[in-house]
Amino acid sequence: MSAASTREQRLAFVREFAQSSPYYQAMGTSLLELEEGRVLLRSGIQPSHMNAGGLLHGGVLPALADGAMGNALRTLNGEGAQILTAEMHLHYLRPVTSGSLLAEGRVVKSGRRLSFADVEIRDEESGATVARGSGVFIIEKKQP
Amino acid sequence: MSAASTREQRLAFVREFAQSSPYYQAMGTSLLELEEGRVLLRSGIQPSHMNAGGLLHGGVLPALADGAMGNALRTLNGEGAQILTAEMHLHYLRPVTSGSLLAEGRVVKSGRRLSFADVEIRDEESGATVARGSGVFIIEKKQP
Amino acid sequence: MSAASTREQRLAFVREFAQSSPYYQAMGTSLLELEEGRVLLRSGIQPSHMNAGGLLHGGVLPALADGAMGNALRTLNGEGAQILTAEMHLHYLRPVTSGSLLAEGRVVKSGRRLSFADVEIRDEESGATVARGSGVFIIEKKQP
């Protein structure tokens, strides 16, 4: 956590980071809620997210999972650090065919060398959990 | 493995499946090589793959990983089955900033109830391994 | 879930299964609490659990994790099914040197083909979470 940044600065940084992310824009992903150590992303499923079999491509959920966990960590680390994913694990609990998804990322442990986060992805309409995962992240302080 | 499909039919199905995938088209992903139990995908990194910090978004690699493993399984199962990802795990070994990626997916075990695959993602220019992963997949036979 | 078994029969089966497990006896593991879909195991750390560096061997936590998740699944499936671990994932949050551990296993999804569970391992004295994990399990109905 950057000593020089306040809570408000860090949350504002995450809002700006998410809004300006080319990847989020391409994926139709937006930031619904954020607080220290937790964010909620929303992603509307688009035709380009489907595989040729009419199911959500298996890569969409981990992309959303990584974004939710990374931004949860950014709420604690602010602009002064880069968040590098070192490991990700995801369980796919239910197939997804349409609608919109909510991804809630939470910091599990914010450490000196490594940080751990987890994520739950739910169908927005039904509330059913469609995936759960977790990850290990390196927090790399930027040189001032 | 569908008794009714030949090796040629199954490989042709995977070629068609990859070419017609909306997700692959959106991601700039193409199928370079395929044989029974193994495929090689190529994905050119696009501006829309970056996060706001100028690094490849952590969701691009699992998306590519899932595609490579799923299609490796499709070479064995052909048109008669849906491949459902149940679990995915990925290690991110090196940060990626530009260029193009090769993802090699291989079937580790093709089982009656579950199949296992692994994947290695390399930087196309340097050949350096940037990620390694594995997954568990359900093979769901389509009703004829 | 076996139609022929009542809740009481299933919980009694898990109690008996845990008590008679040679592995549990060798590991000093006992079953503290159980209900449908959830168990709590306790394991006192023994000298034989340490590595040569004086830290808990990295294999003790996944062993405990697997036991807690497997028995949580047994509370739903009873004597009529074998629980086969297909995949396990664990995050090690804090090093452990002594004392006793509590492992809480919970069923996340009990499916027809696959079941998912998660686990949290805590230091009994401090309550601190030392590891979190999850797994994929195959439920194999025994032939009558």
Add this chain to the structure above:
Amino acid sequence: MSAASTREQRLAFVREFAQSSPYYQAMGTSLLELEEGRVLLRSGIQPSHMNAGGLLHGGVLPALADGAMGNALRTLNGEGAQILTAEMHLHYLRPVTSGSLLAEGRVVKSGRRLSFADVEIRDEESGATVARGSGVFIIEKKQP
């Protein structure tokens, strides 16, 4: 890698570490082969490794996996560092009922902050792969 230790010193340290490990002795595990970045462990399956259903307890394989990966990292880091497991992932490919197991651990990337390793566990008699996994490890330099 400790600048002060030679290859011979590091390999001798791993031999000694494995032989003196209380956990290895309790598990019947021995070190068969070692070279820089790779070790081969052998573990004879004992009655105390079984669950009450007569199958190898799901915790034995990750224990062996962790030992093989940790010692592969010790061949590069020697006595001057502690190897802390941060994450482990394992796929269980085939059920095991008896005999002996070989676990081959290899370093995938030895980094400044994190190291990555993988492991393959085979049935000694048949040579069949029974499990494959990988892990993230923290290398903590000991204070001189």
